[in-house]
Amino acid sequence: MSMALSHAGGDVDLRELRAKRLTILLAVALVITCALSVLFGASGTSAIKVLGQWLRGEDITLVDRIVLLQVRIPRMVLGVLVGASLAVSGAVMQGLFRNPLADPGLVGVSAGASLGAIVAIVLGGFLPAAFAAMIGSWLVPAAAFLGGWGATMALYMVATRQGRTSIATMLLAGIALGALTGALSGIMIYRANDNQLRDLTFWGMGSLAGANWPKVITAAPLIVIALAVAPFLGRSLNALALGEAAAAHMGIPVQRMKSIAILTVAGATGAAVAVSGGIGFIGIVVPHLLRLAAGPDHRHLLVNAGLLGAIVLLLADMISRTIVAPAELPIGIVTAVIGGPVFLWVLLKQRGIIDL
Amino acid sequence: MKRVLLTSSLALALFASAASAQDRILSLGSSTTEILFAIGAGDKVVARDSTSTYPAEVESLPDIGYLRALSPEGVLSVNADMIIAEHDAGPVETIDVLKAASIPWISLPAGWSAEQIVANIRTVGEASHHVAEAEALATEVEAQLAAAATAAASVPATARKRVMFIISTQGGRVMAAGQNTGGDTIIGMAGAVNAIQGVDGYKPLTDEAIATAAPDVILMMDRGHDLDAANSDLFAIAPLAATPAGQNQAVIRMDGAYLLGFGPRAGAAALELHNTLYGGN
Numbered sequence: 001m002s003m004a005l006s007h008a009g010g011d012v013d014l015r016e017l018r019a020k021r022l023t024i025l026l027a028v029a030l031v032i033t034c035a036l037s038v039l040f041g042a043s044g045t046s047a048i049k050v051l052g053q054w055l056r057g058e059d060i061t062l063v064d065r066i067v068l069l070q071v072r073i074p075r076m077v078l079g080v081l082v083g084a085s086l087a088v089s090g091a092v093m094q095g096l097f098r099n100p101l102a103d104p105g106l107v108g109v110s111a112g113a114s115l116g117a118i119v120a121i122v123l124g125g126f127l128p129a130a131f132a133a134m135i136g137s138w139l140v141p142a143a144a145f146l147g148g149w150g151a152t153m154a155l156y157m158v159a160t161r162q163g164r165t166s167i168a169t170m171l172l173a174g175i176a177l178g179a180l181t182g183a184l185s186g187i188m189i190y191r192a193n194d195n196q197l198r199d200l201t202f203w204g205m206g207s208l209a210g211a212n213w214p215k216v217i218t219a220a221p222l223i224v225i226a227l228a229v230a231p232f233l234g235r236s237l238n239a240l241a242l243g244e245a246a247a248a249h250m251g252i253p254v255q256r257m258k259s260i261a262i263l264t265v266a267g268a269t270g271a272a273v274a275v276s277g278g279i280g281f282i283g284i285v286v287p288h289l290l291r292l293a294a295g296p297d298h299r300h301l302l303v304n305a306g307l308l309g310a311i312v313l314l315l316a317d318m319i320s321r322t323i324v325a326p327a328e329l330p331i332g333i334v335t336a337v338i339g340g341p342v343f344l345w346v347l348l349k350q351r352g353i354i355d356l
Numbered sequence: 357m358k359r360v361l362l363t364s365s366l367a368l369a370l371f372a373s374a375a376s377a378q379d380r381i382l383s384l385g386s387s388t389t390e391i392l393f394a395i396g397a398g399d400k401v402v403a404r405d406s407t408s409t410y411p412a413e414v415e416s417l418p419d420i421g422y423l424r425a426l427s428p429e430g431v432l433s434v435n436a437d438m439i440i441a442e443h444d445a446g447p448v449e450t451i452d453v454l455k456a457a458s459i460p461w462i463s464l465p466a467g468w469s470a471e472q473i474v475a476n477i478r479t480v481g482e483a484s485h486h487v488a489e490a491e492a493l494a495t496e497v498e499a500q501l502a503a504a505a506t507a508a509a510s511v512p513a514t515a516r517k518r519v520m521f522i523i524s525t526q527g528g529r530v531m532a533a534g535q536n537t538g539g540d541t542i543i544g545m546a547g548a549v550n551a552i553q554g555v556d557g558y559k560p561l562t563d564e565a566i567a568t569a570a571p572d573v574i575l576m577m578d579r580g581h582d583l584d585a586a587n588s589d590l591f592a593i594a595p596l597a598a599t600p601a602g603q604n605q606a607v608i609r610m611d612g613a614y615l616l617g618f619g620p621r622a623g624a625a626a627l628e629l630h631n632t633l634y635g636g637n
Binding site: 202 | 421424
């Protein structure tokens with residue numbers, strides 16, 4: 001570290017070093033968290049015991065096998081995907097809007113996805129029986145994804161004139177869209193029967209409890225593409241922090257880059273909301289924590305956000321499924337209970353830094 | 357539905373061959389749990405859902421959460437040999453996992469009719485190997501339901517009271533039972549008329565709808581303690597105070613699980629409501 005300090009512009013080097021170290025640290029932590037999340041759960045099944053049985057060639061009970069292969073492992077994979085996608089989407093949005101409070105929730109992507117899910121829960125019964133049987137439990141996720149995608153496309157069309165996207169218009173249109181989808185959701189809630197209302201409530205609080213391999217396979221392509229694209233936006237988002245004109249002068253294709261960023265967020269958020277419902281605070285808290293720890297450079301922030309988002313969601317999920325076992329808390333409650341105070345602490349700390 | 361019946365009876369048949377006195381039953385749904393305890397199979401119940409709160413001894417059993425939001429591992433963790441569940445247990449992802457784990461799953465159709473309530477008692481009796489006790493309970497409940505039906509039928513159409521079942525009055529908004537609700541069903545079973553017609557499910561009412569409904573009696577759940585709106589709070593809602601029920605301060609409060617459980621106590625609940633409404637006994 002003293003080596004880095006002795007360089008000219010040592011401050012930047014130090015930050016860079018710190019961010020890279022943080023990446024390695026987070027990657028190791030993620031591997032450990034993944035292992036823990038497979039090892040522990042509500043049922044007595046211990047993955048270590050089962051692994052031992054497997055190595056010794058002993059019989060593994062059907063229930064043990066199902067708990068590991070059909071419940072915990074898909075749930076761990078889905079947790080990683082959703083956590084990473086929420087945090088990366090938040091970080092991209094914050095860079096794009098040059099506003100640390102931006103979040104996919106803010107521009108109506110999550111609202112559109114929620115609306116899709118609500119419509120599917122309430123009106124699903126009106127579908128022709130043959131079609132409903134064919135689509136089965138995919139109906140709600142598919143509708144959520146279409147809702148998120150539709151909202152993003154609508155926003156983009158409203159905010160783009162002659163190939164130029166106005167972020168300010170998009171932000172305002174997002175608020176309008178949020179209000180409209182909120183109202184439409186209200187109409188659906190009014191139409192809902194007692195049982196549908198309870199489903200809506202639980203869906204709104206988010207959960208990984210329904211994790212299974214089909215859901216992983218549905219969500220994975222979109223999320224993996226988005227997560228793979230996001231780090232390439234780092235340099236552009238850094239330039240954008242100086243303003244659109246400045247970024248354009250630096251040779252950044254601002255319009256194209258904005259389109260890519262928006263599509264990335266829509267894909268990742270739509271897929272995440274579709275499979276897990278509404279999980280709040282990760283998109284906003286995780287990038288904030290990382291900026292505090294290693295600075296605002298998006299080249300590192302986007303990668304680290306993916307890692308820390310996955311870790312935080314896996315930990316929240318472990319809490320949600322063990323704290324009231326054998327019952328389970330909706331994970332959105334856990335992230336909000338933890339995220340709310342952490343976010344306040346981050347704000348206070350930032351103020352302290354500014355005041356200094 | 358047919359398929360559900362087929363799979364559950366198949367599961368039942370498969371299970372019957374391997375049955376032992378050590379059956380560990382997971383009971384999902386308040387009426388299922390009530391039946392199990394009423395037929396003396398309560399000692400086989402190892403866990404229950406959050407809606408199962410009667411009889412009092414079930415409170416000490418592990419609670420695996422809300423019936424419609426079950427977590428697969430939570431359900432597996434109680435190590436049950438058999439699951440007896442009300443029709444709306446879910447979600448499907450969890451049920452798929454349980455099916456994969458080959459845990460016999462017996463699904464009880466919604467008990468909205470006297471026939472179904474009695475049929476469910478017999479199904480639970482067979483599943484838990486308490487057939488004789490279940491038969492005795494079924495006969496008793498059948499008689500209670502028949503007595504309630506006779507009492508209900510004895511009320512002339514012109515003398516039927518108009519009852520409004522209010523589920524909540526949060527923020528001065530009256531949320532009442534329309535059609536296709538437990539409230540609507542029990543009002544009918546007690547020989548009264550639901551004052552709210554042409555509405556599906558539980559809905560918030562406008563002031564005008566309350567005035568038009570003109571209930572003779574308000575029916576509410578008695579949750580005990582101070583959770584319930586006192587009559588003074590209830591009739592502080594002006595349009596409600598102006599109804600016949602408001603002018604006579606006619607409010608009936610009954611335990612929610614008793615009133616709306618549609619389990620073995622349904623006949624008694626309907627008869628009790630009938631007697632409270634019409635002063636019989």
